[in-house]
Amino acid sequence: MKTLKNIGLIICFIGFTIFTASIFTGTNKVSQETFDSWASQKVKSEFFIEKAQKEIVGKELSAYQLSSKIKNIAKASNEHYKSQKEIAWDKIIWLKWNKTSKDFIFPLARASATGWVSQNQGLFFWLTFGLAIIGGLIAFGADYKLLGPAGIKNNGIFQHSATNRGIIGIGAFAFFVIFYVLLYFFPNYLINPILSVNPIKNWMNGNESDQWFLYGFMYCSVMTVFAVRMFIKYRHNNYQILRTAVVLFFQIAFAFIIPEILVAFNKPWFDFKNAWPLNYTFFFDYNLNNLIDSGNLGIFMLVWGIILTLIIVPVMVYFYGKRWYCSWVCGCGGLAETLGDPYRQLSSKSLFSWKIERWLIHGVLVFATFMTVLTLYTYFAEIESWKELAFGISAYDIQSSYGFLIGSIFSGVIGTGFYPILGNRVWCRFGCPLAAYMGLVQRFKSRFRITTNGGQCISCGNCSTYCEQGIDVRAYAQKGENIVRSSCVGCGVCSAVCPRGVLKLENGPEDGRINPTEVLLGNDVDLLKLMNEK
Amino acid sequence: MEHIVIIGNGISGVTAARHIRKLSDKKITIISSETEHFFSRTALMYVYMGHMKFENTKPYEDWFWDKNRIALKKALVKSIDSNNKQLLLSNDERFSYDKLIIATGSKPNKFGWPGQDLKGVIGMYHKQDLENLEKYAPNNKECKRAVIVGGGLIGIELAEMLHSRNVPVTFLVREDSFWNGVLPQEESEMINKEIIDNHIDLRLGVNLKEIKADASGKVKSIVIAETGEEIECNVVGLTAGVSPNINFVKDSAIETNRGVLVNRFLETNTKDVYAIGDCAEQKVAIDQRRPIEAVWYTGRMMGETLAQTICGKKTAYKPGHWFNSAKFIDIEYQTYGWVWAKPRENEARFFWQHKDGKKAIHVNFDKNTREFIGINTFGIRMRHEFFDKVLTEKKEVEYVLKNLANANFDPEFYKQHEQEIISKFNKENNTSIKAEKKSWSLIFNRS
Ligand SMILES: Cc1cc2nc3c(=O)[nH]c(=O)nc-3n(C[C@H](O)[C@H](O)[C@H](O)COP(=O)(O)OP(=O)(O)OC[C@H]3O[C@@H](n4cnc5c(N)ncnc54)[C@H](O)[C@@H]3O)c2cc1C
Ligand code: SF4
Ligand code: SF4
Numbered sequence: 001m002k003t004l005k006n007i008g009l010i011i012c013f014i015g016f017t018i019f020t021a022s023i024f025t026g027t028n029k030v031s032q033e034t035f036d037s038w039a040s041q042k043v044k045s046e047f048f049i050e051k052a053q054k055e056i057v058g059k060e061l062s063a064y065q066l067s068s069k070i071k072n073i074a075k076a077s078n079e080h081y082k083s084q085k086e087i088a089w090d091k092i093i094w095l096k097w098n099k100t101s102k103d104f105i106f107p108l109a110r111a112s113a114t115g116w117v118s119q120n121q122g123l124f125f126w127l128t129f130g131l132a133i134i135g136g137l138i139a140f141g142a143d144y145k146l147l148g149p150a151g152i153k154n155n156g157i158f159q160h161s162a163t164n165r166g167i168i169g170i171g172a173f174a175f176f177v178i179f180y181v182l183l184y185f186f187p188n189y190l191i192n193p194i195l196s197v198n199p200i201k202n203w204m205n206g207n208e209s210d211q212w213f214l215y216g217f218m219y220c221s222v223m224t225v226f227a228v229r230m231f232i233k234y235r236h237n238n239y240q241i242l243r244t245a246v247v248l249f250f251q252i253a254f255a256f257i258i259p260e261i262l263v264a265f266n267k268p269w270f271d272f273k274n275a276w277p278l279n280y281t282f283f284f285d286y287n288l289n290n291l292i293d294s295g296n297l298g299i300f301m302l303v304w305g306i307i308l309t310l311i312i313v314p315v316m317v318y319f320y321g322k323r324w325y326c327s328w329v330c331g332c333g334g335l336a337e338t339l340g341d342p343y344r345q346l347s348s349k350s351l352f353s354w355k356i357e358r359w360l361i362h363g364v365l366v367f368a369t370f371m372t373v374l375t376l377y378t379y380f381a382e383i384e385s386w387k388e389l390a391f392g393i394s395a396y397d398i399q400s401s402y403g404f405l406i407g408s409i410f411s412g413v414i415g416t417g418f419y420p421i422l423g424n425r426v427w428c429r430f431g432c433p434l435a436a437y438m439g440l441v442q443r444f445k446s447r448f449r450i451t452t453n454g455g456q457c458i459s460c461g462n463c464s465t466y467c468e469q470g471i472d473v474r475a476y477a478q479k480g481e482n483i484v485r486s487s488c489v490g491c492g493v494c495s496a497v498c499p500r501g502v503l504k505l506e507n508g509p510e511d512g513r514i515n516p517t518e519v520l521l522g523n524d525v526d527l528l529k530l531m532n533e534k
Numbered sequence: 535m536e537h538i539v540i541i542g543n544g545i546s547g548v549t550a551a552r553h554i555r556k557l558s559d560k561k562i563t564i565i566s567s568e569t570e571h572f573f574s575r576t577a578l579m580y581v582y583m584g585h586m587k588f589e590n591t592k593p594y595e596d597w598f599w600d601k602n603r604i605a606l607k608k609a610l611v612k613s614i615d616s617n618n619k620q621l622l623l624s625n626d627e628r629f630s631y632d633k634l635i636i637a638t639g640s641k642p643n644k645f646g647w648p649g650q651d652l653k654g655v656i657g658m659y660h661k662q663d664l665e666n667l668e669k670y671a672p673n674n675k676e677c678k679r680a681v682i683v684g685g686g687l688i689g690i691e692l693a694e695m696l697h698s699r700n701v702p703v704t705f706l707v708r709e710d711s712f713w714n715g716v717l718p719q720e721e722s723e724m725i726n727k728e729i730i731d732n733h734i735d736l737r738l739g740v741n742l743k744e745i746k747a748d749a750s751g752k753v754k755s756i757v758i759a760e761t762g763e764e765i766e767c768n769v770v771g772l773t774a775g776v777s778p779n780i781n782f783v784k785d786s787a788i789e790t791n792r793g794v795l796v797n798r799f800l801e802t803n804t805k806d807v808y809a810i811g812d813c814a815e816q817k818v819a820i821d822q823r824r825p826i827e828a829v830w831y832t833g834r835m836m837g838e839t840l841a842q843t844i845c846g847k848k849t850a851y852k853p854g855h856w857f858n859s860a861k862f863i864d865i866e867y868q869t870y871g872w873v874w875a876k877p878r879e880n881e882a883r884f885f886w887q888h889k890d891g892k893k894a895i896h897v898n899f900d901k902n903t904r905e906f907i908g909i910n911t912f913g914i915r916m917r918h919e920f921f922d923k924v925l926t927e928k929k930e931v932e933y934v935l936k937n938l939a940n941a942n943f944d945p946e947f948y949k950q951h952e953q954e955i956i957s958k959f960n961k962e963n964n965t966s967i968k969a970e971k972k973s974w975s976l977i978f979n980r981s
Contacts, residue, residue, distance in 0.1 A: 148732070149731065149732070149864055150864070151863070151864030152864075154583070154584070154585040155583050155584055155585070155698040155699075156583075156584035156698075156699075157584050157585060158584045158585070158586060158587050159584040160584070236864075237945065237948075238945070238946075238947035238948055238949070239945045239946050239947050239948070242947050345586075350595060351595060451943075453915070453917060453918050453919075453943055454857070454917070454918025454919050454922065455831055455834075455835075455857065455918060456831075456857065456859050456868070456918055458574065458576040458577075458830045458831075458859075459545070459574040459576070459577075459593045459830075460574050460576050460577035460580065460591070461574060461577050461580075461586060461590045461591050461592075461593065462577070462580065462585065462586065464590065465585070465586050465590045474593060475593070478593060492945060492946075495945050496945065497585075499861040499866065500859045500860075500861070500866070500868075501859065501866050501868055501915035501916075501943060504915070504943050504944075504945060505945065505946065506946065508974050508977070508978065509974050509975075509978060511978070512978045518556070519838050520831075520834070520835075520838075521854070521918055521919060521922055522831055522835060522853065522854050522855070522857055522918070522922070523835040523838055523839065523852075523853060523854055524835075524839065524849075524850075524851070524852035524853065524854060525854055525926070526852075527838065527839060527842065527849060527852075528854075531838075
């Protein structure tokens with residue numbers, strides 16, 4: 001079995017290596033036709049077109065060469081126009097490190113990819129995704145025997161370099177962070193990985209794959225492989241099995257397949273489960289216009305999105321706690337609970353981090369709300385979003401800084417990249433505005449709580465250690481107090497790992513949900529009354 | 535300001551300190567020799583197993599003590615001079631108190647076996663034991679086999695610990711079935727099976743004769759008394775029970791037996807000296823309880839109670855209904871009320887076991903009055919509050935069975951077995967009870 005596991009790991013590793021190595025290889029050859037159609041959409045500078053025509057078209061270039069050539073020509077072109085007496089502003093090419101690569105260079109690089117990979121996309125898919133997935137499944141499958149009989153088997157977690165911030169953990173951290181930076185800001189270097197999933201995209205709706213399709217496909221496959229790991233690890237625990245299966249289903253169906261099908265029918269790409277303010281672009285003018293222009297279905301999407309946030313979310317949180325979303329439906333939560341599960345013990349439980357958490361997450365909620373209110377104001381007041389509103393800032397500026405700081409850096413690079421350092425759910429704990437919103441409902445008006453079983457706690461600390469949200473569960477359990485914290489996502493792992501059966505997630509009457517106690521059940525009844533009634 | 539000095543920073547001493555602080559402004563000092571800060575002894579096993587770091591076993595962050603003005607002093611108390619109200623510390627410092635709480639816990643039993651102090655022989659109580667285990671049994675290359683002597687709760691935990699690092703384990707149990715002085719035969723057998731299923735070499739009904747050393751004074755093998763069999767091993771774990779850690783009290787004026795003798799108010803024979811937790815021995819046992827109760831919960835309850843007395847509200851220690859819990863490798867165990875190993879004269883039993891052999895309940899009730907006396911539950915979590923109430927209200931066994939769904943504390947979506955259990959009960963007792971639906975008002979009725 002051990003050998004089988006190692007074989008699986010090796011196969012998986014080979015797939016990963018090919019995948020990673022392909023990032024830096026691959027060539028581009030821009031045909032005249034590709035160039036013309038790209039240039040006609042993206043540039044007005046004749047200087048640029050003329051120079052690029054000479055230096056790029058018909059040449060075999062690496063992704064890096066192509067990108068730097070374009071950047072250099074653009075710079076030269078800008079200098080050229082800026083040195084004129086009368087500056088022709090429309091011919092200036094706006095260069096910004098986090099925008100130029102993805103918006104300007106990427107489309108050309110994507111359309112001009114040549115080389116072995118582009119001719120053997122199917123095979124390449126099997127060499128990367130295929131091997132990684134099969135290897136992963138074999139390695140985790142072997143755990144069925146290796147872990148021993150069903151039960152909590154967290155053996156060696158704090159002694160293993162991958163799960164205790166050792167070399168492997170740091171390596172994974174670096175890999176995640178670099179991948180997210182490339183994905184969000186430099187997809188022009190991800191052409192080969194994007195090509196590997198091209199056949200699937202073609203098959204689904206006839207379009208060409210881009211970085212978001214690659215991300216979506218990776219997301220689903222990673223979640224699937226790690227969901228299998230969860231099924232095996234928690235095979236004695238129906239709560240864990242069910243919620244993992246459901247969250248995987250929502251990711252694959254709602255965030256991946258349905259949107260692609262919609263696109264196949266020329267409808268807007270739409271994730272029905274993604275609620276504002278997590279889905280912060282929902283009320284952006286281009287999205288509203290897009291939905292309104294998409295006929296009945298578009299209107300339905302618009303109304304659904306509003307109902308989801310205003311009615312369904314709070315009502316469900318009232319009945320079941322925010323777990324219904326965070327641990328059963330949400331894609332971010334889904335990744336945290338599968339890929340992130342091996343890292344859950346790394347989240348900090350200190351009071352200090354709780355303080356930071358409250359400032360950050362509520363800050364993001366305020367930011368998101370402010371941005372949305374402003375956006376809607378400009379929308380209904382029919383002010384162009386790029387027009388200055390005050391202090392030289394436009395609604396568009398605010399949107400794009402939110403998109404950059406929160407949407408990309410916080411939720412992606414930090415939120416997922418830092419799993420191996422800060423524990424999974426970094427985003428859900430410190431950043432997600434939807435979590436903050438639901439947390440307020442959960443704390444003050446909900447039937448959900450984690451009940452503490454009388455006086456049974458032995459203060460061992462397993463619950464706190466494995467709480468991904470950094471809740472010091474033990475601090476409540478050892479006082480006999482129920483846990484009603486706004487940040488609890490109801491993953492149920494504290495209850496699963498408790499060796500004394502002290503914790504139970506349940507939805508019950510609000511009465512008695514919050515039960516501060518001084519003396520625990522089991523002691524003298526008079527003393528209990530005396531102390532607890534004060 | 536009155537100075538309260540507590541010896542021992544375990545659960546009992548710390549609980550007393552916390553509650554004294556809540557109730558008063560007295561000066562509080564905790565003296566302890568094992569560690570700087572309070573940690574959870576019950577979690578030591580998880581550190582070796584890699585489930586937690588030692589850091590994670592501390593129930594309070596390090597700033598907690600300062601903030602609550604509880605002074606911590608790391609020192610070993612050598613003796614108590616109660617006439618002058620002073621402690622003598624191992625560095626010969628004298629430390630004064632106004633009131634003294636002895637909460638020094640237990641130490642592992644050693645029965646004078648030849649070789650019991652060799653290198654590689656360990657107990658499993660203190661943090662130092664954990665460090666020794668890490669030294670002598672870091673993996674199955676350094677430690678080719680470990681032998682554990684003594685089949686109680688700590689013994690099986692030690693077996694599980696070593697097993698988690700794939701160290702082969704031989705487990706010597708004096709009784710003819712695991713822990714059958716406490717567990718009824720059915721449960722005891724179920725645990726025997728769990729131990730064997732985990733590839734632990736369980737030897738029942740055997741005693742240790744001696745531990746042999748190699749040339750360097752390290753453990754080489756052990757010999758079994760009954761069969762003379764010699765088993766090669768690198769580590770021997772002595773887990774044959776614990777006894778109060780009170781040697782340093784012995785030559786003071788404070789009266790001791792096995793533990794420090796106390797009355798119902800947890801007072802010793804000496805004025806202003808109290809004892810709580812594992813090291814305290816009740817002069818007259820309370821109800822059916824043992825005079826020394828070496829469990830977590832009782833230590834905590836004594837701490838809660840004594841704080842009242844110290845703060846001027848004299849309160850007797852009156853523990854409520856007995857409860858306890860443990861985990862036997864993968865099988866969780868809880869108990870409420872009393873289920874003796876052997877039924878007493880007035881008692882009848884009802885036992886149900888799931889076909890996978892990992893779940894069971896054992897109910898004890900009065901044959902004549904049908905009053906519910908206690909329950910052992912394995913692999914099914916139950917609500918403490920439910921059984922506490924049932925015991926207080928002296929409900930009948932039928933009531934308990936009918937309401938098992940309300941007692942259930944398993945996570946959501948777990949398979950429930952009430953129907954099966956009740957129909958077995960009906961068959962055996964010629965009754966026709968039906969399961970009640972789950973009722974929130976019953977579960978949360980706190981009256
Ligand atoms: C491995 C293990 C698992 C356990 N699991 C459970 C369980 O699951 N459930 C349960 O109910 N109970 C369990 N117990 C028992 C429980 O841990 C004890 O009952 C409890 O810790 C006793 O607390 P205490 O405060 O009385 O003493 P202790 O926790 O022993 O604390 C006493 C402290 O005083 C110090 N001390 C002693 N003498 C001196 C001196 N002369 N000078 C200075 N300091 C001194 C000691 O070093 C120690 O730190 C377990 C015990 C062990 C060892
Ligand atoms: S408190 Fe428990 S259920 Fe809630 S997030 Fe933490 S581990 Fe999950
Ligand atoms: S895991 Fe269970 S016993 Fe341990 S501290 Fe948490 S609630 Fe208490």
